[in-house]
Amino acid sequence: MSEDDHPGSPSRPPGVAALPGMPADFHAFHQLYRGPYVRWAELHLQSRADAEEAVDLAFEQLMFAWPAVLRQPVPEAYAWRVVKNRTTDLARARGRRPVVVDVAAFETVALREADDPIDALVESLALYQALNELPDRQRDVMVLRFGLCFSTKETARVLGITEAGVRSTVRYARRRLRQTFGQEEGDGDDRRTD
Secondary structure, three states, X not given: OOHHHOOXXXXXXXXXXXXXXXXXXXXXXXXXXXXXXXXXXXXXXXXXXXXXXXXXXXXXXXXXXXXXXHOOOOHHHHHHHHHHHHHHHHHHHOOOXXXXXXXXXXXXXXXXXXXXXXXXXXXXXXHHHHHHOOOHHHHHXXXXXHXXXXXXXXXXXXXXXXXXXXXXXXXXXXXXXXXXOOOOOOOOOOOOOO
16 A cells, blocks of 8 residues: 555645646646556556556656756657656566566457467567567557557657658568568568558
8 A cells, every 4th residue: 555545645636737837838748648658658567557656757757857858859759768767667666577568468359369379379478578679769669559559650759759760660670570580571571550
């Protein structure tokens, strides 16, 4: 039970949206990004409440440093790093490792509808292990695009990169995954990323 769960203890406001004196541009940023950040953090933390807490802590950090955040070359990319760090910090504080996407293997439609669920599970786990071994940017793009079904445009906005950057990163990640699984270029290649 957290200190906020104790009767009589002051409850935390629901996210930074309730904090007074918030600049209008920060409020707009919060409104635009909180939802996608929580979806991503929930995938990693396997708890909606923990995901919301991690994201709210990240937004508190961003709000208190907002003028400096706006001076960053790409504020969205900076904010994404803060969210990832706060998610990892919360997982450690709870005595857990962020699970990234390995648990998601058990929840895939393909697994539930497979003729041989054991073979599908083995393939899914191998894929998720390979995804976890991708460089951070590639893994982030693949998880957002295909794990959370964000469009190329949504993925670009969340990560603070261009849509062309998302498409290029998907190509590199797919190439690396094909190499991991010993496939030739073009085997099962779907050029479409949207």
